[in-house]
Amino acid sequence: MANQTKPIIHGYFRSSCSWRVRIDFALKGIEFDQVPVNLIKDGGQQFTEQYKGLNPIQQVPAVQIDGITLSQSLAVIQYIEETRRGHRLLPTDPKKCAQVHMISDFIASGIQPVQNLYVLQKLRAEKVQWAHNFIQRGFEALxxxxxxxxxxYCVRDEISMADICLVPQVYNAERSGCCSVPNKRLNQTVLKVDAFKESHPSCQLDTPFRGK
Amino acid sequence: MANQTKPIIHGYFRSSCSWRVRIDFALKGIEFDQVPVNLIKDGGQQFTEQYKGLNPIQQVPAVQIDGITLSQSLAVIQYIEETRRGHRLLPTDPKKCAQVHMISDFIASGIQPVQNLYVLQKLRAEKVQWAHNFIQRGFEALxxxxxxxxxxYCVRDEISMADICLVPQVYNAERSGCCSVPNKRLNQTVLKVDAFKESHPSCQLDTPFRGK
Known part of the structure; x- marks a missing residue:
């Protein structure tokens, strides 16, 4: 596997999908470079022609790695799982692995997309209530x-892709002011792991007022 | 792998996520039973206590297989890939496989969720325009x-999970009245494959006026 150059994450400190990839790289001990894409500034830097050329989906993250560009955080995590050593995030047991996928996919498809920035911008006035409803409903189902x-952790006693999805989603929930965030114990346990701490939105390259 | 009893798909003929799983089972030659869950009738049969007990997420499909219940269509497809023989839907080459995941995940997380029935019901009046916007924007990015x-096919010359995601999404686009559906050639090619035909929403157990 060609791996002479460090992968580059084009991401935003606060994006939960960017954070998923940062956690993954930290857990695997993969060094990477970051290019901040500010989703707010200048009407959203993800909409520039330059970024569109890199990632037609115009969302973050996009990861340049081994000569290809991948968007979609779970696709990146899966690719890393197949090409790099280190902590396994997808169990070898097929049933456990299916449960990891089910939880990850539910967060990635069932909760996150309907409360992400692009959707909320479309909704404007109703957006806080909208985000609350979906996050709340999602967590109740989870x-x-x-x-x-x-x-x-989420699936038995090993950190998996499911934990990588859960923690940033709980962070989104807390940011959006959801009063009752479930899975608190799990979330707190996972947040003690170094990879989750160092990749946290509060301490990234592009985090404003870092450490304050 | 315990496999004495046929898997059961709890699904809805018109649900694109249910269709993904039907295509997968057809491609793999897996016999299955179906339990229709009508998403419209009685205010939505997915909201009954009985169904909630089976799938707390209260969406279709839910698949009972090998003693576990899985929701999330891509998690099901991945599980089938790992436990059953037959047509491979995830290429062994990691880069190709990552591309399959990227396309599948983009459709499953980036397009489908924001135009699904539950979200549209929340929006009511604006719903047609909303669905159009998201599908259109999604297809343009794709x-x-x-x-x-x-x-x-979507990734090189082998049918993959990406095709399983594309075809039902194009069907949704056409149903919602999107005038310019891209990827027409690809979609038409894939639709000629038996597994896609026999699993089509127009000819399911719970399809009203079947064959008309």
């Missing part, structure tokens, strides 16, 4: 699933 | 990606 699957 | 990856 609770009985996690009751079945969780040990110390 | 076009340059497919230009890079496609051969006869």
């Amino acid at each position: 609770e009985p699933i996690l009751k079945e699957t969780a040990g110390k | 076009e340059p990606i497919l230009k890079e990856t496609a051969g006869k």
Whole structure:
């Protein structure tokens, strides 16, 4: 596998999907460069022709790695799983692995997209309530699933892709002012892991007022 | 792998996510039973306590297989890939596989969720325009990606999970009245494959006025 140059994450400190990839790289011990794409400034730097050329989907993250450009955070995580050593994020047992995928996909498809910035901008006035509804409904649905699957982490006692999806989503929920965030114990346990701390939106290259 | 009983798909003929799983089972030659869950009738049968017990996410499909219940169509497809023989839907080459995941995840997270029934019901009046916007924007973004990856099918010349995601999304686009559906050639080629025909929403157990 060609791997002479460091991968580049084009991302935004606060984007939960960018954070997923940062956690993954940190867990795997992969060094990377970051190019900040400010989703707010100048009407959104993701809409420039230059960024569109890199990622036609015009969202973050986009990752340049091994000569290709990948968008979609879970596709990146899966690619890293297949091409790099280090902490396994997809269990080898097919049933456990399916549960990791189910939880990850539900967060990535069922919760995050309907409360992301692009959708909220379309909605304007109603947006806070909208985001609350979806996050709340999503977490309520996740609770009985996690009751079945969780040990110390989302699926048994190993950190997996599911934890990488859960933690940034809880962060989004807290930011949007959701009063009752479930899965608190799990989330707090995972947040103690170094990879989750160093990749946290509060301490990134493009975080304003870092450390304050 | 325990596999004495046929898997059961709890789905809806018109749900694009249910269709993804039907295509997958057809491609793999897996016999299955279906339990229709009518998303419209009685205010939505997915909201019954009985269905909620089966799938807390209260969406279709939910698949009972090998003693577990899985929701999230891509998690199901991935599980089938790992536990059943037959047509490979995830290429063994990691870069090709990453492209399959990227396209699949973009459709499953970036296009489908913001135009699904639950979201549209929340929006009511604006819903047609909303769905059009998202589908249109999604397909426009997909076009340059497919230009890079496609051969006869979405990624080179083998049917993959990406095709399973594309075809039902084009069907949704056409149903919602989108006037310019891109990827027409690809979609038409894939639709000629038996697995896509027999799993089509027009000819399912719960399709009203079947064959008319």
